[in-house]
Amino acid sequence: MTFNSEEVTSELTTILDYIRFATSQFNQADLFFGHGTESAHDEAVALVLHTLHQPYDLSKEYLSAVLTVRERQTVVDKMQQRITTRKPLAYLTNSAVFAGLDFYVDERVLVPRSPIAELIEQQFMPWVEAEHVGRILDLCTGSGCIALACAHVFPEAQVDAVELSPDALAVATMNIERHGLQDRVVAIESDLFAQVNQRYDLIVSNPPYVNQEELRGLPQEYHAEPAMGFDGGVSGLDIVIRMLAEAENFLTSQGVLVVEVGSSAEPLQETFPNVPFYWLEFERGGDGVFLLTAEQVSQFTDLFKTALK
Numbered sequence: 450m451t452f453n454s455e456e457v458t459s460e461l462t463t464i465l466d467y468i469r470f471a472t473s474q475f476n477q478a479d480l481f482f483g484h485g486t487e488s489a490h491d492e493a494v495a496l497v498l499h500t501l502h503q504p505y506d507l508s509k510e511y512l513s514a515v516l517t518v519r520e521r522q523t524v525v526d527k528m529q530q531r532i533t534t535r536k537p538l539a540y541l542t543n544s545a546v547f548a549g550l551d552f553y554v555d556e557r558v559l560v561p562r563s564p565i566a567e568l569i570e571q572q573f574m575p576w577v578e579a580e581h582v583g584r585i586l587d588l589c590t591g592s593g594c595i596a597l598a599c600a601h602v603f604p605e606a607q608v609d610a611v612e613l614s615p616d617a618l619a620v621a622t623m624n625i626e627r628h629g630l631q632d633r634v635v636a637i638e639s640d641l642f643a644q645v646n647q648r649y650d651l652i653v654s655n656p657p658y659v660n661q662e663e664l665r666g667l668p669q670e671y672h673a674e675p676a677m678g679f680d681g682g683v684s685g686l687d688i689v690i691r692m693l694a695e696a697e698n699f700l701t702s703q704g705v706l707v708v709e710v711g712s713s714a715e716p717l718q719e720t721f722p723n724v725p726f727y728w729l730e731f732e733r734g735g736d737g738v739f740l741l742t743a744e745q746v747s748q749f750t751d752l753f754k755t756a757l758k
Contacts, residue, residue, distance in 0.1 A: 458521040465513060481535075547563075553623055553627060558678070563595065564738060570598075579602075584701075585653065587608065588642075588652065588653070593621030596609075596621070606633070606650075609634075617675070618638050654706075656708065657677065657679050658689055658711050659681050684713075694756070705740055708738065708739055725741075
């Protein structure tokens, strides 16, 4: 679906005009929204304001501001790009906000959107005591958003950001430098715990957890993201179970493990009906995130290892 950009730029003049028009076009194109926005209107606001280098909380009094011809064309071009490519907006802007922080993103990493952001902002209370968190591990770090957000809220902690994909790790390294946290956040290329030799007070992960059947049916916007970031094997639990089987050796005695498994939450609980996964709740939406203490992980490690065989 396309529209006549010359006609649009001659008839529409204000910021509000372009937000309204983009909303209509996005709805008509039946785009999917799940990468930081929840509706065509939210996506339109994000696209227009970012393209104009304006803050997302721009005062309403500026919405009637008349755009220059060049600004109008730039906004229209970005709208066309979103519709024709079906790529998530974050890839078109190379920007995503997570836990109130801005991150560089591109097609090498998933777009940050985990509900774990809410836990980070709350310093994982009441499950950990901030003053006792000295070392944090982010497994499957992708863009580095979880690792870096943790570093911000735990300013005394050392954070290891582990990732198997060299391409994703390059993006994470860019974000570490962007936030000036090279002294406390270390990017490590590793297949889960393979290259890790520390124990941690907090292990956090948003690993691949989508089963292969579900993966094939995802909206087009998701297929613009790296498949490696989704693919959890036939059951969706291949990587999660490996993580559970190995975590005992990398948690301190008072440590906790927090993992997002999304749509695989029910299969995980069915696979391990006796494991007391604590399923966390979120005020801003999201689910499928469990917490286990180091003691619980240790108690069921043999069971997790048996499931790998």
